[in-house]
Amino acid sequence: MKPLLRPISLSAYAGIYIVLTLGLFALLGWLTLGQLDRADRDIRQLQLEAAEAEFDAAMAGIANQARTEARGLAQWDEVRQQLAEPTYYPYWRGYRMLRSDLLSGHTLAAHLYNAQGRGLAMLENVQMPRKIEGADQRLVMEGSTLNLYLFEPIYGFAGGEEVIGYVGLKKDFIPWFVQSSRFHYLDEESFVFDLGDGDTIPVEALGEHVAFGLRANPQAEVVREVMEKAVVRLAFTISLLAILFYVMQALLLAVPLRGLTRDIDRMKDAARPLRIRGNDRFMPIAELDKVRRSLSEYQEKLSEVHTDLDEKNKTLWQMAHHDPLTGAYNRRAFDVDWAKLNDVISGRRIDVAFLLFDCNHFKAINDTYGHQVGDEVIRILARRINEGLRHGDRLYRLGGDEFATLLLNCGEPDAHMVAERCAELVSIHDFSELGIKEPVRLSVGVSLSGGGDAGALDALHWQADIAMYRAKRPGSPSIQFYREDMGDGADALVSNQVASAVYDVLRHNQGIEMHYQPVVRTATGETEYFEALARIVHADELLMPGSFLPVVEARRLEVEFDAVVLEAVLADLDAGVIPEGTGVAINLSGHSVVSPRVLDRLEAFCRHRDAYKLVLEVTETALIRQLESATRNLHLARDQGFVVALDDFGSGYSSLRYLGDMPVDVVKFDVTMIEQMARGGERRRMMERIARLITEAGYQLVAEGIESEAVYASIRAAGFHAAQGYLIGPPTRPPERRRVG
Secondary structure, eight states: OOSOOOOOOHHHHHHHHHHHHHHHHHHHHHHSSSHHHHHHHHHHHHHHHHHHHHHHHHHHHHHHHHHHHHHHHHHHHHHHHHHHHHGGHHHHHHIIIEEEEEETEEEEEEEEEEEEEEBBBTTOOOOSSSSOOEEEEEEEEETTTEEEEEEEEEEETOOOOOOOOOOEEEEEEEHHHHOOOOOOSSSEEEEEEEOTTTEEEEEEGGGGEEEEEOOOOTTTHHHHHHHHHHHHHHHHHHHHHHHHHHHHHIIIIIIHHHHHHHHHHHHHHHHHHHTTTTTTTTOOHHHHHHHHHHHHHHHHHHHHHHHHHHHHHHHHHHHHHTTTTOOOOOOHHHHHHHHHHHHHHHSSSOEEEEEEEEEEEEHHHHHOHHHHHHHHHHHHHHHHHHHHOOOTEEEEEETTTHHHEEESOOHHHHHHHHHHHHHHHHHHGGGGTTTTOOOOOOOEEEEOOOOOOOHHHTTHHHHHHHHHHHHHHTTSSEEOOGGGGGGGGGGSSSHHHHHHHHHHHHOOOOSEEEEEEEEEEEETOOOEEEEEEEEETTTTTTHHHHHOOOOOOHOOOOHHHHHHHHHHHHHHHTTSSOTTHHHHHHHHHHHTTTTHHHHHHGGGGGGGGTSSEEEEEEEEHHHHHTTHHHHHHHHHHHTTTEEEEEEEEEEESSOOGGGGGSOOEEEOOOHHHHHHHHHOOHHHHHHHHHHHHHHTTTTTEEEEOOOOOOHHHHHHHHOEEEEEEEOOOBBBOOOOBBBBB
C-alpha cells in the first residue's frame, strides 16, 4: 500500500512552520482588532479547526510511525530467515520477535505471513488473522477496544521488489494514539467513536467516526485584554524569530542532513565500503557529527563481518562435503549430486557411466601394516584415481576403500579408458615406500545408462556393485562392465545372504511375501484396513525389514523394491486375499514418491478402489525433503482414489506448520509419541493438545504401536480415529480381521 503522505524535506517543514506561524499571528491580530464578541466566536472556531488539524496530523503521524515500525521489523534479517526456514518460528516469535526492541509499546500481537498471505504457523492465542489478502492498514472495534491492524510487505534481499512475505502488527490504538501525540486544542479524554463491535474501517476514515471536545482556555480573557497592544510587537518579534529559525535550521540541520543522506545512498548501493565524504569537515552539531562517523565505522565493520562469514561458510561447506582423510568428496556430497542427477538428465539423451573402485585385499594390508599405512594407502588411491579422471569429474569416497565417480556424456569406450587409466596409475605407484611388499591393485565395476532413462539411472549403483565384485573374482579382468547375465552367479559375491535375497526379489520377483497388520476404528473396534508389511522368504528363512531394508537403502534400490511390493499387494487384491469392505495401506519411500515408474503402477489399483480403501503411507521426512515434487505426484495419486497418510509423524521434522503444505488426509503418530502419552503427566497433555490441533484441522489420526489396554484407552480419549499394534493384532498372512472391545 502506498504511503498516504509523501515525505518532504526539513527545510520545507521549517518553511511551512514559519508560514503557519506568521499566518496564525496575523489572523489573531486581525481578529483582535475586530469586535471582541466576534473574536470569541472566531477563536472558538479556530480552536475547533486546530483540534481537527491536530487530530489529522496525529493520525498521519501515528500511521507513519506504525508503518516505520513494521518496516523496521520487515527489514530485520531474522524475519527473512524465518520465512526461508520457519521450523522454529513459534519459539522465535515468542522469545525473539515479541520481545524485540523493534516493537514499541501497546503492541498486542505480531505475526509473520508467507507470500501467499498465510500465517507461518497455526498457533493458539496469536490474536492475528490466519490469512491476509496483502499489505493493509485498518482499524477494528473489538468489544470496547479499538485495535490497529497493520500488514507490511517483506521484500527480498538486495533491494529487490519481490514480496517474500508479510509482517503483521496489532496495536491497542487509543492509548498508543494518545500517548504518542501531543494535543493543544482537543481533549484526548473526550473521544467518542460511533463504531460497533466488529466494525472495520480504513485508518484514514477514522475522522468520520470520531467526536471530541476542546481543551479549556482560561487564558483567553487575559490574552484578549492585552492582544491589541501586544499584537504588533509580537508579530514583528515572531517574524524575526521565524526568519532566524529558518536560517539556523538550514545551516545547522538541513545542509548537513542532505550530505549524510547522499552518503547513505552511496553506501547502500556500493559493493565495497565507502568512506563518508567530508569525514574531516567541521559539522556544527555534535550529534550529527557522531552519526556521520558511526555510519562510516559501521559500514567498514559490516564489510569485515560479511567477508569473514563468506570465508567461514566456504570452510564449513568444504568440511561438510569432503572426506577429511583424502580430500575427495564424501558420501554426503555423493547423495546431493545423485539427487540432482535425475534433474540434470531428465528429458535429455545423456550417457551416464557409474564407476565403482575398490582396493583388492585392503583389509589384509590394513591389518598387516597398521592403520597409519592403511590411511596413507587410501590417500594415494584417492590421488591416483583423481589424476586418472577427466577434467571436472568428481571423485567420491563412499566409505573404507570404496570410491566412485559419475561420468556424464560418457559411453562404454570412454568409460573403459577412464577406468583403465585410473587402475594403471594405481598399479604403477611404488607402494614399497610404505613398506608394502604386495602389489596394490584396483577392481573397477562400471554400469552404464543412456537416453535419460530415470529407471536405468536408479539401478546404476547396484549394477556397478555387482560388476565390481565380478572383477574381484580370481582370473577375471580387473575392469568389469555390468551385463544382465551377471545376475546368475554374482549374488554370492555381494556382501551376504540378505543382499542375495534382495537381488533375487528384484531380478526374479521371487521370495517377496506380504503380511498384513489390522488397523481398527477406535469408535467401533472394527477393522478398517490392513497395513501391508513386506517380508522376504530366502533359504527357508523369513527375513524381516530390519535386516533387508538397510541393504535396499544402501544400494539405492528403494524404487525397484517398492515396485515389487506394489505388484505383490496388487496380486493379493486380485486373488481376494484381503477381505472386501476393508482396505490396504502401502508404504512408499521418498524416492518412489517422486518416481514416475512407481506412480504409473498405481493406476492398476484403480479397479479395486470401489471395493477397498486404498492408502499410501509416506514418512514426513521423505515428504519434506522433496516437498514440491512429492506434492505434485501425491495429488495425482489422490485423483486415482488413494488416501494419503503421513507415516511416523514425530520421528522426523515434527513440525505442525508443514502439515498445511502436505497433501495428506491421515496423520499416523509415531510409536515414540504414543509412548509419551503412556507416561502421563505433562507429556501426555502435550500429546493430547497436538492431537486435538491436528483433528481440528480436518485430519484423521492413527496411532501405531498400541500394546496395552491403557494406551488404547488414552488414544481413544484423545480423539484418535484408528489404531494398530500388537494389542490389536500382529502382521499375518493371510490378513485376519480383528475387533477390539
